[in-house]
Amino acid sequence: MQEPRPRRPRIADVAQVAGVSKASVSFAFNSPERLKPETADRIRSVAAELGYRPHPVARMLSERRTMTIGVLTPQSLSQVFANPFFAYFAEGVSAVTEERGYGLLLISPLRGSLARALDRATVDGVVALGLDETHPEIEAIRHANLPMVLVDAPAWPEHAAVEVDDEAGARAAAQHLVDLGHRDILIVAVEGPVAEPEGQHDGVMGRRLRGYEAVLEAAGIALGPDAVVVAPATFEGGEAAFLRAWEDGRRPTAVLAMSDAVAIGVLQASRHLRLRVPQDLSVVGFDDLPVGRFSDPPLTTVHQPVRRKGEEAARLLLEELAAKPGAAAPHRVLKTRLVVRRSTAAPPSVVVDEEAPLPQ
Amino acid sequence: MQEPRPRRPRIADVAQVAGVSKASVSFAFNSPERLKPETADRIRSVAAELGYRPHPVARMLSERRTMTIGVLTPQSLSQVFANPFFAYFAEGVSAVTEERGYGLLLISPLRGSLARALDRATVDGVVALGLDETHPEIEAIRHANLPMVLVDAPAWPEHAAVEVDDEAGARAAAQHLVDLGHRDILIVAVEGPVAEPEGQHDGVMGRRLRGYEAVLEAAGIALGPDAVVVAPATFEGGEAAFLRAWEDGRRPTAVLAMSDAVAIGVLQASRHLRLRVPQDLSVVGFDDLPVGRFSDPPLTTVHQPVRRKGEEAARLLLEELAAKPGAAAPHRVLKTRLVVRRSTAAPPSVVVDEEAPLPQ
DNA sequence: CCGGTTTAGTGAACCGGTTTATCGCGCAGT
DNA sequence: ACTGCGCGATAAACCGGTTCACTAAACCGG
Numbered sequence: 001m002q003e004p005r006p007r008r009p010r011i012a013d014v015a016q017v018a019g020v021s022k023a024s025v026s027f028a029f030n031s032p033e034r035l036k037p038e039t040a041d042r043i044r045s046v047a048a049e050l051g052y053r054p055h056p057v058a059r060m061l062s063e064r065r066t067m068t069i070g071v072l073t074p075q076s077l078s079q080v081f082a083n084p085f086f087a088y089f090a091e092g093v094s095a096v097t098e099e100r101g102y103g104l105l106l107i108s109p110l111r112g113s114l115a116r117a118l119d120r121a122t123v124d125g126v127v128a129l130g131l132d133e134t135h136p137e138i139e140a141i142r143h144a145n146l147p148m149v150l151v152d153a154p155a156w157p158e159h160a161a162v163e164v165d166d167e168a169g170a171r172a173a174a175q176h177l178v179d180l181g182h183r184d185i186l187i188v189a190v191e192g193p194v195a196e197p198e199g200q201h202d203g204v205m206g207r208r209l210r211g212y213e214a215v216l217e218a219a220g221i222a223l224g225p226d227a228v229v230v231a232p233a234t235f236e237g238g239e240a241a242f243l244r245a246w247e248d249g250r251r252p253t254a255v256l257a258m259s260d261a262v263a264i265g266v267l268q269a270s271r272h273l274r275l276r277v278p279q280d281l282s283v284v285g286f287d288d289l290p291v292g293r294f295s296d297p298p299l300t301t302v303h304q305p306v307r308r309k310g311e312e313a314a315r316l317l318l319e320e321l322a323a324k325p326g327a328a329a330p331h332r333v334l335k336t337r338l339v340v341r342r343s344t345a346a347p348p349s350v351v352v353d354e355e356a357p358l359p360q
Numbered sequence: 361m362q363e364p365r366p367r368r369p370r371i372a373d374v375a376q377v378a379g380v381s382k383a384s385v386s387f388a389f390n391s392p393e394r395l396k397p398e399t400a401d402r403i404r405s406v407a408a409e410l411g412y413r414p415h416p417v418a419r420m421l422s423e424r425r426t427m428t429i430g431v432l433t434p435q436s437l438s439q440v441f442a443n444p445f446f447a448y449f450a451e452g453v454s455a456v457t458e459e460r461g462y463g464l465l466l467i468s469p470l471r472g473s474l475a476r477a478l479d480r481a482t483v484d485g486v487v488a489l490g491l492d493e494t495h496p497e498i499e500a501i502r503h504a505n506l507p508m509v510l511v512d513a514p515a516w517p518e519h520a521a522v523e524v525d526d527e528a529g530a531r532a533a534a535q536h537l538v539d540l541g542h543r544d545i546l547i548v549a550v551e552g553p554v555a556e557p558e559g560q561h562d563g564v565m566g567r568r569l570r571g572y573e574a575v576l577e578a579a580g581i582a583l584g585p586d587a588v589v590v591a592p593a594t595f596e597g598g599e600a601a602f603l604r605a606w607e608d609g610r611r612p613t614a615v616l617a618m619s620d621a622v623a624i625g626v627l628q629a630s631r632h633l634r635l636r637v638p639q640d641l642s643v644v645g646f647d648d649l650p651v652g653r654f655s656d657p658p659l660t661t662v663h664q665p666v667r668r669k670g671e672e673a674a675r676l677l678l679e680e681l682a683a684k685p686g687a688a689a690p691h692r693v694l695k696t697r698l699v700v701r702r703s704t705a706a707p708p709s710v711v712v713d714e715e716a717p718l719p720q
Numbered sequence: 721c722c723g724g725t726t727t728a729g730t731g732a733a734c735c736g737g738t739t740t741a742t743c744g745c746g747c748a749g750t
Numbered sequence: 751a752c753t754g755c756g757c758g759a760t761a762a763a764c765c766g767g768t769t770c771a772c773t774a775a776a777c778c779g780g
Contacts, residue, residue, distance in 0.1 A: 008505070008766095010765090010766055010767080011766065011768095012444075012767095013765080020729075020730085021729070021730050021731070022730090022731090022766090022767080022768090023729075023730060023732095023768080023769075024728090024729060024730075025767095026767070026768055026769080027728095027729085027768095027769095030768075030769095031769095034415070034727090034728075034729085035728070035729075036583060036727085036728060036729090039728075039729085043435060051503060051505070052504075053479050053504070053768065054479070054766080054767065054768095055765085055766050056479065056480050056481060056482045056764080056767095057417060057420045057421045057426065057482050057765085057767090058421055058735090058765070058767035058768090059766080059767055059768080060417045060482065060735095060767090061417045061421050061734095061735050061736070061737090061766080061767070062734075062735050062766080062767050062768040062769080063735085063767085063768065064735065064768095066417065066482075067480065068465070068482075076454070076455075076456030076458055077450070077451070077455075077458055077464065078451045078452075078454050078455040081447040081448070081450050081451040081454065082451060082650075084447065084651075086443065086447070087441040087442075087444065087446070087447045088441070090437070090441045091437070091438045091441040091442060092438075094436075094437030094438050094466070094468070095437075095438040096436055096439065098436055098438070098468060098469075098470075101471060103465060103466070103467070103470075103477070103480065103481065104437065104466045105428070105463060105464070105465045105466075106454070106463070106465075106466065108454070108458060108462070110458075110463075111461060114503055119413050119414070119416065119462070120416050120463065121416060121426065121463065122416045122417050122420065122428075122482055125449070143411060145368070160420065177541040194713075206559060208588070227773060234650075235650055235651065235653070235654045236650065238767095239654075249761090263714075264651075264654050265654065266734080267654070267656075268653070268654045271656065289594055290442075290594075290596065291444075291595065291624075293595070293628070294543070294595045294599075294624050294627070294628045294655070295654070295655075296627075296655070296656035296762035299532065320398070368736095370735090370737080371734055371736065371737060371738095372736080372737095379757070380759075381760045381761075382736090382737080382738090382759085382761095383738080383739080383757060383759075383760060383761080383762095384758090384760075385737095386737070386738055386739080387738095387739095387759085389739075391739095394725070394757095394758075394759085395758070395759080396757085396758060396759090399758080399759085409731080414736080414737065415735085415736050415737065416737095417735085417736080417737090418737035418738090418765090419736080419737055419738035420734090420737090420739050420765095421736080421737070421738090421764095421765050421767090422736080422738040422739080422764075422765050423736095423737085423738065423764070424765065610763085635751090
């Protein structure tokens with residue numbers, strides 16, 4: 001049994017019943033000081049009686065703002081949510097949008113097109129996560145001409161941006177393994193939104209890869225063709241990728257994973273394979289998500305301030321919305337830092353050496 | 361340097377430049393068959409030149425639909441995102457909304473009021489997650505008179521609902537521990553959106569608690585005043601709650617956790633305390649989130665189809681939107697099922713008995 | 721009693737689209 | 751020559767609010 005949804009009362013209905021003009025009804029809600037208190041009260045009580053609520057879309061149209069901001073992702077939402085990174089990031093942006101009274105709209109490709117989704121999105125501005133310069137619709141998106149702050153994307157000058165020193169973080173991770181004595185290291189990259197053109201990695205993952213490579217090459221470690229495998233940025237993805245590499249005959253002593261989710265998948269895979277971490281295999285992640293503290297062993301990883309990245313991006317966007325146009329677009333680069341927990345150690349052979357002491 | 365954001369071209373501008381009426385411009389986009397092909401082309405090219413995109417809010421207003429649906433949560437978004445359950449659920453709803461061309465708006469309390477947030481939300485319908493009958497604003501929310509499907513909430517008849525047999529799931533979990541021989545079991549409940557009135561637990565957590573209690577009491581296990589502790593539904597929450605219980609002198613042989621996130625926190629706490637799971641402590645979770653497969657040991661838990669719950673809810677909502685009003689409100693109850701992995705075993709004393717064989 | 725300022729409230733324009741009813745026109749049929 | 755029809759396009763109403771400019775009445779001191 002469904003009560004027949006009655007036509008929604010509009011402002012004119014309230015006005016008529018209360019015997020006032022539309023304007024007065026509007027004032028009763030938005031500028032009560034312009035009305036005699038008892039008039040305002042009467043209008044409000046009529047409104048309540050009729051069950052009137054201002055139509056949010058109409059309000060948006062005339063106020064010329066939506067009071068909602070969008071989070072744009074080039075992947076489909078089900079992919080996005082499968083990566084715990086996103087929830088943590090969203091925690092950050094929602095913390096500030098919520099406090100400032102903004103709603104949050106998720107924007108993902110609509111029938112294959114991100115530009116189309118953006119066109120349909122009723123937002124005052126957008127924080128774009130991982131929107132690569134090479135995205136096929138980049139021109140259309142730029143064209144939308146919305147206030148936008150870019151996160152984890154090669155900055156282009158007219159928009160504010162917040163990113164992280166990925167390359168330095170990657171170097172720290174690689175250096176840590178090299179210092180421990182590892183020479184055979186498997187890199188597990190994560191798939192971007194779209195396959196990046198081979199050889200011209202410019203996104204976050206490209207930068208991390210460059211960091212890894214720089215250190216390994218400096219240490220005289222050659223990177224064979226099977227040095228890097230890619231996986232979706234999920235637990236399952238990491239697990240499958242490592243098992244696949246193992247089946248292909250790879251026997252690394254350490255893994256550099258480009259995300260914690262993937263790293264935890266690798267941890268699980270190594271359990272299947274009866275490899276002890278860190279004795280038989282070292283694993284280092286990237287991101288430092290909360291879940292990394294709760295894995296066994298706790299994950300050595302590159303910390304980046306994911307939640308703060310979200311907050312910062314939201315903050316920059318809201319500032320841009322408040323500012324008169326023409327202001328400079330700030331560009332923040334946050335720091336990364338290696339946090340060593342328990343998933344890394346010297347490689348097996350070195351351990352053996354230590355156990356059977358040799359002449360120094 | 362910001363190019364001075366020029367006034368956004370509107371339909372009238374395009375009409376004027378193209379030398380046609382507003383209606384024709386509209387038709388060029390929405391009903392091209394009503395125009396001579398070359399006219400439509402010309403209009404579209406003028407539009408492209410001017411960088412015209414139909415204003416989404418205006419479009420919503422006149423089409424009288426927003427093509428977006430809301431996900432409503434009584435907690436703040438930063439809390440919501442901290443619980444991996446939500447991401448998994450959202451994965452489900454976004455999978456179907458996305459496929460059907462709907463956008464997704466997150467609705468959480470606005471300056472303390474969920475009703476206010478709902479009033480400002482431009483959505484065609486809402487899936488409400490964990491909206492309790494006892495919510496202080498329940499009347500106002502009902503009043504919004506929006507198509508709504510309730511998830512994990514005591515159903516009220518005029519709305520579609522999808523839930524899960526929480527009590528049966530809880531019973532299965534408790535029975536599993538009892539069968540293994542546990543007698544001293546700590547229950548870790550999770551905090552709802554608002555503190556539920558003591559003694560009158562009607563929400564999901566209340567039902568789970570009833571399931572646990574029924575089995576334990578049937579097994580002759582008395583529940584002391586310190587039998588249940590509560591925690592936020594996060595890794596950290598579970599960890600802290602167990603450590604606190606331990607400090608208070610509790611020494612259970614098993615833990616019934618009302619969520620996987622909490623259970624994984626307990627796993628971590630037990631590592632700190634040098635308790636081996638499952639030898640010294642058994643842990644069973646609830647939800648069966650992906651992360652549970654990746655913990656060490658993999659988590660014994662009550663499976664509920666979280667992702668499918670999201671899909672189902674979204675599907676019901678979209679059906680309601682398409683249907684003429686007056687249709688019955690379906691009410692789905694999905695099944696739970698215990699999945700035994702490696703975090704549960706007989707309690708320590710029993711293990712000792714087995715190691716030192718006794719007369720059968 | 722008068723001119724000027726407040727106060728309370730109104731009418732109409734506006735936000736930017738979609739859609740319905742209508743209209744002018746060229747053409748075929750009688 | 752007149753009618754009817756279909757095509758292509760349009761004018762105007764509508765969606766449901768906010769706000770600007772204005773007015774009528776009440777209030778004020780001199």
